[in-house]
Amino acid sequence: DVKVTQSSRYLVKRTGEKVFLECVQDMDHENMFWYRQDPGLGLRLIYFSYDVKMKEKGDIPEGYSVSREKKERFSLILESASTNQTSMYLCASIGDTEAFFGQGTRLTVV
Amino acid sequence: QKEVEQNSGPLSVPEGAIASLNCTYSDRGSQSFFWYRQYSGKSPELIMFIYSNGDKEDGRFTAQLNKASQYVSLLIRDSQPSDSATYLCAVNRHVGWGKLQFGAGTQVVVTP
Numbered sequence A: 001d002v003k004v005t006q007s008s009r010y011l012v013k014r015t016g017e018k019v020f021l022e023c024v025q026d027m028d029h030e031n032m033f034w035y036r037q038d039p040g041l042g043l044r045l046i047y048f049s050y051d052v053k054m055k056e057k058g059d060i061p062e063g064y065s066v067s068r069e070k071k072e073r074f075s076l077i078l079e080s081a082s083t084n085q086t087s088m089y090l091c092a093s094i095g096d097t098e099a100f101f102g103q104g105t106r107l108t109v110v
Numbered sequence B: 001q002k003e004v005e006q007n008s009g010p011l012s013v014p015e016g017a018i019a020s021l022n023c024t025y026s027d028r029g030s031q032s033f034f035w036y037r038q039y040s041g042k043s044p045e046l047i048m049f050i051y052s053n054g055d056k057e058d059g060r061f062t063a064q065l066n067k068a069s070q071y072v073s074l075l076i077r078d079s080q081p082s083d084s085a086t087y088l089c090a091v092n093r094h095v096g097w098g099k100l101q102f103g104a105g106t107q108v109v110v111t112p
Helices: none
Strands: A004-006 A011-012 A019-025 A031-038 A042-049 A064-070 A072-078 A087-094 A099-101 A105-109 B004-006 B011-014 B019-025 B032-040 B045-050 B054-058 B059-068 B071-074 B087-091 B104-112
Touching: A004 A087, A011 A019, A019 A031, A019 A087, A019 A105, A019 B059, A031 A064, A031 A105, A042 A064, A042 A072, A042 B054, A042 B087, A072 A087, A099 B045, B004 B087, B011 B019, B019 B032, B019 B104, B032 B071, B045 B054, B045 B059, B071 B087
Parallel strands: A011 A105, B011 B104
Antiparallel strands: A004 A019, A019 A072, A031 A042, A031 A087, A064 A072, A087 A099, A087 A105, B004 B019, B019 B071, B032 B045, B032 B087, B054 B059, B059 B071, B087 B104
């Protein structure tokens, strides 16, 4: 019973490419989040959304943008990928009393 | 200073013993506190949340919160090899489950 699905498990992109990471949840949650996880740094919040077409910057939004056109889908966009964006990207969908992460996308920028 | 700090470990615990994990946070106004477990190569999964000072028990897990001292801890009783994972502490400035600040995690290794 997969609840949060990320479009890719592994991704390799070239520097300068525009990269789209997709996240879909089936729990009708309003709140969705994008984190990146790096060794020794834990999870850092990139962007989040409390409703359709609403978005707010997290702690490290530089170089990223997001889109939420439908309630179930929250997309993370790397406008021009750089090597320092190589990381594990985790999407989370959070309700009033439950929280689920997707399986993660390991992005490598070469 | 990081907003949420944890010892990175690894914390080695004999099977059957109690594992004690600590987490301190810098924002005195923080309202909601969470513990996530993350197995190697997997995504985090929520195991506990606590809002009020004191203890909260759920099975073999107990979360302890002390807002005056700005720390939250997690106790794992009767530790099992399946408890070997990284445990992430997360804090929210507001009541609720939304925008979280995560610590870097403590690795726990339960030895048979």
